[in-house]
Amino acid sequence: MSDTQDPRSLLEAMVSEDPQRLRRRSISLGVDLDDADDVAQTALLRAWRSLERLEMPEQGAMCSWLDTIARNVAIDLARRRARRPVGELDPQQASGTRVAEQVEVRVILDGALAAVRSLPEALREPLLLTVVDGLTTAQVAERLGIEPATARQRISRARKAMSACRRSGMDAD
Secondary structure, three states, X not given: OOOEOOHHHHHHHHHHHOOOHHXXXXXXXXXXXXXXXXHHHHHHHHHHHOHHHOOOOEHHXXXXXXXXXXXXXXXXXXXXXXXXXXXXXXXXXXXXXXXXXXXXXXHHHHHHHHHHHHOOHHHHHXXXXXXXXXXXXXXXXHHHOOOHHHHHHHHHHHHHHHHHHHHOOOOOO
């Protein structure tokens, strides 16, 4: 693929080469797994609609531009959720034990997310490709343009880092 070409063709090629890229980016921004596809789709739709305003239709510039759009969509989602009025509690869910369990699970998940975010990009991306996208080590290596042994090593190092976080209470630091 050449560095400069028609922006629409370049975007189509980028999405064809790595269709889950925006989904992974959404997850790395802290979007829930359930909402990651919606954020990725919205980001892609926004990008498609505003391609004419892209000053430098080159692959590197477009990647950064797409990341910025995904980040803005994730922020918009968080703001919408923050403005949503709090509804009445469901009487069946109002038990103190149930609420305490939900809080405990949320604290664990928030810690896990912080731990994933704290990983260097070189470790986070291969880990997300295996865990979230279900790719094999060989597929991860091919996708990232690295040797399979390097992919295995990065995934192993990421898992060890996550395990260390779990033992220390899921703190990223």
